[in-house]
Amino acid sequence: MQGKGADYGNQSINQSINILIINLKKSTQRRQFMQKQFDELQKCFPDFHLNYQFFTGVNGNEEANHPLFKKYNSKKRLARKGQDMSLSQLGCFASHYLLLEKCVQLNEPVIILEDDAILLDGFYDVLKYAPTVANYFEFFRLSNRSGGNNVKSAPLFQIPNTNLIISQVYKGWANTTGYFVTPRAAKKFLTQMKEWIYNVDITMDRYWENKVHFCALLPNVVRPQDEFLSQIQMNKTKRSISVKLKREIFAAYDRVNKCLFDLLH
Template identity: 30%
Template sequence: MVSTKIHVISLKRSRERRELVARQMETKKLDFAFFDAVDGHQGTPTLAQDYDYAKRLWFTSGKMPSLGEVGCYASHYYLWLKCIELGHSIIVCEDDIELNENAAEIVPLALEQADTYGFIRLEAIEPNGKYKQVNQIGDYTISLMEDNYGGLRAYAISPSAAMRLIKHRWCLPVDCFVGANYIHGQYSYQLSPCLVVDHGHHVSTIQNADNNKTAIHRKPTRELYSLYKKWMLKKMYNKRVRELDLSDC
């Protein structure tokens, strides 16, 4: 039996969203399964018991994570574990997306490239994002990203990449953590044209707004860590670019 390779994160109660995304998948003839998102408001997930609150408060955010943020992280984490259990690359999506008209062509290509690169972003790169094209496959390009901040609306991930991500304690929002290759060593690549051409404009049902302010006395350590983070991201990105350039010689 062939296991499902597209997993859509969605709260059980989000019926309208589920109907919309299911209709798109059916139209594109894509086999998928819903993953019942972890609702942080129903209690702290067991996986979050090892959260590094000291690092969170003094270096990364300066304030406690919201319940929704923890639930969102747990949802992705469970699917990374699922990817390892299945032993093959999978695609993870949110339930509030608009699929490319060529989605049926992009999905197998994304899974194939995840086997090679580990993590493939399937949505647009942020406007100011730094990247380098590393491969051309017909009309599609693969680009190495300096970081991968700004959302995990759709991506393909391999078991080896998932293994790298699950080895570290939580201290960041999940999208920021995935972008922090200096922590886990997993580079992010992007496939374009993307699987997701637009992200819905509804308020997130998994995460919630966080109006807490960061304590002033934590600002110096956070700024120092931010400088370190930017330096490390740039250093690792440039190192990887040099490695790729050398491999072409």
């Protein structure tokens, strides 16, 4: 993490944004990993107040009867994906859901990170830019896209004095390692999440449903730590011919709706 950052004129150098970090109670190593990164960042920028806190995430494997899991529609999930969500996937969904609620309660933008996020050069610039009046975005990803960032995109705004560009993207990110979100966008996500069918990252990717402008920061300023084994277990079942056919029908329906939304917006 380099000791430099963009200049925002009269904006206060001490201005900060709430950073909420999802961390399972048992994941002490990950908590220490994140703490160390923020300690190092603070040393680089001693005059900048880092406002971050850890949020105890929902461990689906240990909280199988969590009340939020009632939102999960297993029947629709099986029809569209051919397999159930695992308890750990439900726990991940619930954790992000609760922090989106927290964003609405605070009534201010926040940055949400998972506890395997590696902070890259440019993260500090985002922290300075995010709370300023220059930031008119309601949501944008901070992490890299699963499968690579080589996707169709349209540049919208370059953060001053940096190489960081917020772009509109047209392909799913499949990643919730880190993102900036406003109360307005959080409310849209929560409305969409009254019923859970897809994993939380895929749900948030479905911008033609939630009407949240699908933006991402390129290059990314956080990425997941590969050395940590994923705590999200996935159910793997063999799909029948009928299940595969239903899945393809729903996928085609999604492509049509997405295409129509892109044409109209």
